[in-house]
Amino acid sequence: MSGRINLLAPEVRANPYAVYAELRRHAPVCQVDPGGYWVITRHDDVVAAFKNPQLFSNTGVRLATKPEWLGHNPFADSMVGLDPPQHTRLRNLVNRAFGPPALARLEGRVRHYAEAIVARIPEGREVDFVDAFTLPLPASVIGELIGLEPSLHSRCKRWADDLTSISANPQDEKRREEILAAVRETEAEMAKVLALRRREPREDLVTDLLQARVDGQSLSDAELMSFMFLLLVAGLETTIHLLGHCVRVLMERPDVLARLRADHSLIPRFVEEVLRYEPPVQAFGRLTTAEAVVSGVRIPAGAPVMLLIGSANHDDARFPDGDRFDMDREGVNNLPFGHGIHFCLGAPLARMEARIGLELLLSRFERFTPAGPLEWNHSFTVRGPRVLPVIAHGPS
Ligand code: HEM
Numbered sequence: 001m002s003g004r005i006n007l008l009a010p011e012v013r014a015n016p017y018a019v020y021a022e023l024r025r026h027a028p029v030c031q032v033d034p035g036g037y038w039v040i041t042r043h044d045d046v047v048a049a050f051k052n053p054q055l056f057s058n059t060g061v062r063l064a065t066k067p068e069w070l071g072h073n074p075f076a077d078s079m080v081g082l083d084p085p086q087h088t089r090l091r092n093l094v095n096r097a098f099g100p101p102a103l104a105r106l107e108g109r110v111r112h113y114a115e116a117i118v119a120r121i122p123e124g125r126e127v128d129f130v131d132a133f134t135l136p137l138p139a140s141v142i143g144e145l146i147g148l149e150p151s152l153h154s155r156c157k158r159w160a161d162d163l164t165s166i167s168a169n170p171q172d173e174k175r176r177e178e179i180l181a182a183v184r185e186t187e188a189e190m191a192k193v194l195a196l197r198r199r200e201p202r203e204d205l206v207t208d209l210l211q212a213r214v215d216g217q218s219l220s221d222a223e224l225m226s227f228m229f230l231l232l233v234a235g236l237e238t239t240i241h242l243l244g245h246c247v248r249v250l251m252e253r254p255d256v257l258a259r260l261r262a263d264h265s266l267i268p269r270f271v272e273e274v275l276r277y278e279p280p281v282q283a284f285g286r287l288t289t290a291e292a293v294v295s296g297v298r299i300p301a302g303a304p305v306m307l308l309i310g311s312a313n314h315d316d317a318r319f320p321d322g323d324r325f326d327m328d329r330e331g332v333n334n335l336p337f338g339h340g341i342h343f344c345l346g347a348p349l350a351r352m353e354a355r356i357g358l359e360l361l362l363s364r365f366e367r368f369t370p371a372g373p374l375e376w377n378h379s380f381t382v383r384g385p386r387v388l389p390v391i392a393h394g395p396s
């Protein structure tokens with residue numbers, strides 16, 4: 001292989017897995033464009049880096065940057081950009097709010113939203129499934145989770161897009177104004193939610209977070225706010241793409257669709273294989289705190305590094321015939337949700353959304369056919385369809 005690979009080149013976006021395979025074979029640790037990031041591509045190396053937060057620090061996560069024009073960044077204190085002991089303190093405080101009782105409480109709400117969304121999908125005519133299904137379900141669930149009124153749920157995606165654009169540090173004045181407006185609007189709505197739950201506690205996540213105590217400590221208002229911002233970003237785009245990949249695989253594989261329609265208990269197994277085969281989070285960032293040697297290659301101290309989950313999940317050394325979709329694979333693979341101390345807090349919720357959403361889709365429709373070209377989003381860290389034209393066919 002000669003020259004740096006550009007992970008945002010259109011041909012790589014369409015199928016990054018062929019490039020990842022080349023990298024694993026010939027340059028398992030190297031620098032790529034854009035940005036000159038170092039990438040780690042082999043499964044065992046990716047897992048080892050996730051397990052070593054002392055050497056691979058989360059303080060490099062771009063969400064934590066503070067552009068001067070903004071004055072502050074609501075993500076700056078969020079746990080995903082922190083290392084122990086600051087991370088440990090925050091994680092201990094929020095962990096319980098995501099435990100099995102909280103999840104059980106949410107299940108009915110997820111079903112409620114999914115039923116209404118699936119019932120609205122038109123039958124037998126072209127529709128963008130991102131608009132009709134993959135976006136509204138996670139937007140409603142995240143909106144509900146952070147305590148927003150249902151009328152505000154449809155704004156969550158725009159807020160999340162604007163909030164993540166902070167890290168790109170746009171030079172365009174108009175774009176900065178839009179982002180600033182979104183930050184103020186989101187902060188105002190979340191401040192309302194916090195004030196309301198303080199006055200009238202409910203059985204919900206925000207109340208649990210307000211009441212959380214570990215060793216006599218609680219979350220400060222700034223920490224609560226940045227955690228809610230983090231949920232909005234971490235829980236939305238990722239789950240949208242998981243659902244998008246599920247629908248795409250169902251369109252491409254009639255045999256798999258037939259098995260799932262005949263037996264809904266196979267849906268969780270299907271979702272696991274989609275998470276392996278098309279992980280929505282393809283890469284997560286770290287910063288080396290000292291020189292690191294990985295697969296014999298020296299990465300200097302202070303280098304931005306991407307742990308390529310997308311590549312690790314296709315590594316034949318861990319998953320035989322890794323480029324093949326096979327929902328009968330044995331064993332659990334949690335890597336799509338990271339590994340170690342920053343392991344995704346929302347993994348059970350994302351799995352639940354996919355299970356319930358698919359159960360309802362497959363109960364109402366017999367098959368799904370492409371109605372036009374799929375458009376990929378433009379990012380190499382989070383991958384999925386931005387536009388997904390589909391015709392959903394009811395039972396004939
Ligand atoms: C962290 C993936 C859904 C909340 C992570 C990480 C990954 C990930 C890879 C690890 C980051 C790191 O190592 O630094 C995903 C995927 C999802 C998903 C693929 C959907 C398919 C969600 C949802 C929520 C959520 C639904 C919340 C409702 C979080 C939070 C963290 C996180 C708060 C940070 C944890 C920490 O820093 O300790 N996620 N996520 N995620 N995720 Fe998710």
